[in-house]
Amino acid sequence: MAHAEITTPTLVKMMIKRSKKPILILGENLSKDEMELIDKFIEKYNLKVIKTPEEMNLMAIMKFLANSNYDLALFTGITYYYLAQAVTHLKQFSNIVTVSIDKYYQPNTLYSFPNLSNDEYIDYLKKLLEG
């Protein structure tokens, strides 16, 4: 299987609009500015959110998603190498579309933002809010 395809804010917005049941898995590792933008993004798209590890363990989330009818899972704010390993469960054992909208390229999701500097990431998050 190939590694994640690079995606853009425009394409992510389109994926959310086309999905039947999207969900955002939100980690703790975002700065205050980044969190503010993510909060607005959640509100704009009325996304279901699970915060990890605060609300649920990431592995338990993966197990839950693999057996659920969510069709699109977005990820951000999670320890990079930890998510890279956890999401391989969905890669192999689920048909859910996985997208990393973090500032690190995630090889094991289906789609991912590229590596971004802090400023570039803020720009990407702002673009997610446009339109």
Add this chain to the structure above:
Amino acid sequence: MINLGMSYGDIVRFEGDIKSMTSQLLKLKNVKISGTIKFGENTEEDDNWEPMGPTPMPKIPTLRHWDFKLLDRYPPFYMPICDLCCLCTFGKCDLSKGKKGACGLNIKAQQGRIVLIACCIGAACHTGHSRHLVHHLIETLGRDYPINLSNEIEVEAPIARTVTGIRPKTLGDLEKILDYCEEQITHLLSAAHTGQEGDYLDFESKALHAGMIDDLAREAGDIAQIVAYNMPKGNEDAPLIELGFGCIDKNKPVILCIGHNVVPGSYILEYLEENNLEDEIEVCGICCTAIDITRVSEKPKIVGPLSRQLMFVRCGVADVVVIDEQCIRTDILEEVLKTGAVLIATNEKMCLGLEDISHLSEDEIISYLIRNRAGLILDEEKVGKVAVEVAKLVAKERKNRKTLPDLNEVIELAKQCTECGWCNRNCPNAFNVKEAMVLAKHGNFEGFIDLYKKCYGCGRCETICERNLPIVSMTTKVGEAYYKDLKFRMRAGRGPIKDVEIRSVGAPIVFGDIPGVVAFVGCSNHPNGEEEVALMAKEFLERKYIVVATGCAAMAIGMWKDKDGKTLYEKYPGEFRAGGLVNCGSCLSNCHITGAAIKIANIFAKVPLRGNYAEVADYILNKVGAVGVAWGAMSQKAAAIATGVNRWGIPVIVGPHGAKYRRLYLSNGEKFKVKDKTTGEIVEIDPVPEHLIVTAENYKECICMIPKLCMRPNDTPKGRANKIYHYVDLYEKYFGRMPPDLEKFVRTEKDIPFMMKDKIMNYLEEKGWKPFEKYPKNPTIL
């Protein structure tokens, strides 16, 4: 020809070939034999210490029924690292998304197979190490050397008693245990061959078996070294040992021992003592060798866990480096030679292409090493004199030798950095190495200071650096310059838990009055430095849990000091009781942790041990509130240890890097079904313990999971209330909120801690909570 002079009732021992003995007997005329003739090594007296249970010396399929019950409740959760299998020449085969390999294997079975191979490697390490110890000690002390762990430890080998049905009384008895272990490992590893096991659950059952064998082998090895080297036998006041770079006296010749095997180090200590050189030579150690030599003598010092290996070698303090086996850097020869020190390899597992000079006399070896700077000495007794005398010579010639860049040189090196950022990417923890470089260009070492605390010196940043910058050396130099107080203390490994301690705490643990036993174990692949392990231990010591530790985790716990400059080992007693901090010892000593759980079943609850694995494990799963935390688990040995612990019914939390083991055991978080032994009914209970092995992303999550994983069906309402109190209190402390799944663990209102009644009741009402109408008195999954 066999001559017997016996009268009725005599017990006779003889050795011989059974066929020739019986045919001899049959040839005799007018011979009457009455009574019982038993063929075997044990006398009747030896054999009847307890009735034999159903499963002594279990083979691979013997405990499969138990494994399948565990796996039904905690199904394997796989996170494959690689889509491929490349083990045979039909491949490589793409197993992604349900595709089969050429042999028919699917990706789940392939993950189970890799887990089995990892557990076999770990079990083989511990069995090999224990075999080496037992073999060596039998050669020096004799097969009949007694196993006596003192009057306070009558159940000397709980794991051996339960698994094999053997109660070892001499070193020779340990050989039988290791024979069994080696036989099982052969069968287990063979199941990983192409075209063998095809079912992932059966691979997991075999992995669980390998884990159990690992536990058993470790017990044999640790018992052997405890009795032979007169190590502490459960002494709660084992001495405090100096730990840390700052403790090492650089003004003396320094011998550094790295690895796990105490034998070479013990000969060094013996030579020093016999020649009154103990105050003239500094002996120190890294990893479990350090722990074990300080169980032999309190004079050596501990540099630190595995995480400090490369940094300490690079700083060039050691004049002679003695390596044995396991967890040693495989480029140790190159690294030691760069510093001008001498390397002595002492174990067949790690020969490093060196010439075997074991056959030479000690003086010839010394000359050889001075000329050639490295050699392989498999006759460990010679290592004693050789290491010491070479250290004396080499120290003189290496005096004031520089092995690290100066701080000015660190700045000049940093200026060569092009800020490509690949060091960050290649770092297993994605630390800000580049950022440290950028600051250092301007003479600001803040980044490196921060890095020094957390970095475990794996060197992957250096490997990927296009400018070949010696990043680990730069970090080490800054650490040396800015951390002046790297002096800590660790209590020497005390070995087993005493039977009398179990009698005191058995009931409170089983009923939940002591909220839990937390065992910090495993390697040092920490996400954020050693201190987190100490802070987690501190949190639970303050809450009156029993905290035990082994190996690299035991050392990490010692590497934090409070505002009064005291380490946790100085603040908390070394007793196995509420608020006690017990260092059992090295990796081998992990057996005493499971041993304590087994002893609770036997000493407190009178569950018979002998050949009775499943009943004992079932007891532990349902009644002993214990959890293992392998925060930095890295190795195959750690995988085997965790899997072995799981088979006993004890859950484990691993750090975020533990996800790379590829397999967890997670329940679905819903109610469990158990049988009530009292009534025979199948009853639903709360999901406790929720998972058998799970990862935590950060130390906050780990801390909050610990009280939850210590909950058991057998908790009394008071005990459960105690555990729920800690769960809620910790969640509020670290996440500022109530635990989101609290309602799952409140069985009835009586489980709610009094001081939180209103808050929790309101929360439960919001969640639509309903109490259990029925709850088993005596739960079992058998």
